[in-house]
Amino acid sequence: MRKKIVAGNWKMNTTVAEGVQLAKDVLAKVSEVPADVKLVVAPPFVHISSVGAVLEGSSIGLSAQNCADEVKGAYTGEVSAKMLASVGVQYVILGHSERREYYGETNAKLVKKIGLALGEGLAPIYCVGEKLEEREAGKHFEVVGSQIKEVLFTLSAEQMKSVVIAYEPVWAIGTGKTATSEQAQEIHSFIRATLAEQFGALAEEITILYGGSCKPSNAKELFAQKDIDGGLIGGAALVADDFVAIAKSF
């Protein structure tokens, strides 16, 4: 049985006080979520200790949105995987399209980040997805295939067991435009088949999340697809009721 996960990527939203309140509101409703669905929240770095204190002892996982591609030292403004682990972080989102697009993150850089995260016992939530022009040119399988192969095929099977994948078509992020459940299932199944080339039967055990304008009104249909094991939620994760409603959609 694959793990079902609904993760909230808060991106660069909320003050620390607002983030703490959001975490409290999610915690207050976590008992409504089916026991086999893991909730994860990914606040900004400066919120992590305060939000972690709210979530301590609960079933809700704590994630960062990024980590450095170096171990330590003179890298002004960076936050290392070890620092994140030291404050109780369990997951780290890596390779989000916003980081690839605005901060020049390449597959090569992501190989380093994933290795460092795994080395500190963090579970990477590795994001892949094509841009609109790539989909329109029929290149979505090629793009996603290389994001998977160039990064995840460098891992051992043991390392791969800790990785969660999130498919986020860039054209669906924050646009209100969701991939249809058929489009999402088609790519999720392709990702699983690609993983199987390298990892064999382990591919069946890897959790693959969908992200991109996922909300209470469309989560049920998306999560009903065979290869969709949950969601990576942006905007709707900033409203506790919506986030929990999405997690109740399985």
Ligand code: 13P
């Ligand atoms: P939205 O849910 O706001 O479209 O964002 C998706 C996302 O990028 C999650 O990482």
